[in-house]
Amino acid sequence: MKLSENEWKIMNSLWKKNPATAREVIEQISGEVEWAYTTVKTMLTRLVGKGAVSEHKKGNTSFYEPLIEQEKAHKNAFTNLFDKVMDGALEPFMHYLIDEKKISKKEREELIRILKEEDQEK
Amino acid sequence: MKLSENEWKIMNSLWKKNPATAREVIEQISGEVEWAYTTVKTMLTRLVGKGAVSEHKKGNTSFYEPLIEQEKAHKNAFTNLFDKVMDGALEPFMHYLIDEKKISKKEREELIRILKEEDQEK
DNA sequence: TTTGATCTACTACAAATGTAGAAGAAAATG
DNA sequence: CATTTTCTTCTACATTTGTAGTAGATCAAA
Numbered sequence: 346m347k348l349s350e351n352e353w354k355i356m357n358s359l360w361k362k363n364p365a366t367a368r369e370v371i372e373q374i375s376g377e378v379e380w381a382y383t384t385v386k387t388m389l390t391r392l393v394g395k396g397a398v399s400e401h402k403k404g405n406t407s408f409y410e411p412l413i414e415q416e417k418a419h420k421n422a423f424t425n426l427f428d429k430v431m432d433g434a435l436e437p438f439m440h441y442l443i444d445e446k447k448i449s450k451k452e453r454e455e456l457i458r459i460l461k462e463e464d465q466e467k
Numbered sequence: 468m469k470l471s472e473n474e475w476k477i478m479n480s481l482w483k484k485n486p487a488t489a490r491e492v493i494e495q496i497s498g499e500v501e502w503a504y505t506t507v508k509t510m511l512t513r514l515v516g517k518g519a520v521s522e523h524k525k526g527n528t529s530f531y532e533p534l535i536e537q538e539k540a541h542k543n544a545f546t547n548l549f550d551k552v553m554d555g556a557l558e559p560f561m562h563y564l565i566d567e568k569k570i571s572k573k574e575r576e577e578l579i580r581i582l583k584e585e586d587q588e589k
Numbered sequence: 590t591t592t593g594a595t596c597t598a599c600t601a602c603a604a605a606t607g608t609a610g611a612a613g614a615a616a617a618t619g
Numbered sequence: 620c621a622t623t624t625t626c627t628t629c630t631a632c633a634t635t636t637g638t639a640g641t642a643g644a645t646c647a648a649a
């Protein structure tokens with residue numbers, strides 16, 4: 346399942362709150378982007394076509410729900426990034442995290458904790 | 468600078484070896500993908516158009532070189548992934564790394580080292 | 590120098606993506 | 620009920636991406 350940038354936006358909104366109407370989706374993402382109502386509708390329809398979202402109606406209004414799990418979708422996106430874009434390299438990523446995203450000391454410690462924790466588990 | 472998947476493939480090849488001719492690029496990525504010669508040419512031309520790659524000729528043959536830095540390009544890709552796709556979430560990424568990419572104990576230790584090292588520096 | 594191999598430049602064309610307008614149906618409001 | 624608001628479905632259209640084919644130029648080998 347490959348999603349476009351705009352589709353991610355919609356999916357992220359739906360993962361936060363669902364079922365949701367097109368109107369609700371728009372409201373949730375307004376401020377981040379300014380799309381016409383029908384633009385959002387079009388993307389929702391396309392997502393339904395891709396099988397990423399379900400649609401059911403109450404009266405004449407459609408309610409949408411994600412059909413794919415956020416976690417899986419994100420993993421796919423990561424895999425894609427690493428395989429296709431990064432050619433498998435991991436280390437530059439860590440530096441990126443630290444340099445560009447300016448993760449806090451706290452977050453850094455959290456990451457270390459996660460890494461160590463898994464070390465124990467396995 | 469936004470690159471498509473195929474363009475990443477070409478760029479990664481050019482970062483490994485440059486300047487390079489279209490023929491050399493093809494040879495380097497053959498095995499991973501099977502594109503017609505003219506397909507690679509088209510993409511190189513498009514990359515030149517985007518300003519990601521330079522082209523200069525010797526005789527009638529073009530030699531290509533990356534104009535953008537690999538590190539910066541990768542950072543952009545990360546930023547894009549996090550901002551657009553992940554909505555800023557970091558933690559799921561670590562779990563992804565561990566679960567899906569099955570990074571080795573060694574790599575894990577390396578990541579921890581990097582994270583700690585930066586901790587000292589700043 | 591003829592001929593085959595190789596390059597380039599140009600053109601093509603379908604699918605995906607971004608972005609929405611128009612028209613008609615349904616719901617809400619006065 | 621008449622009018623306004625809101626939804627839906629269709630249609631549209633430019634750009635980007637994937638993926639080459641063709642024809643003409645050039646280089647290399649016999």
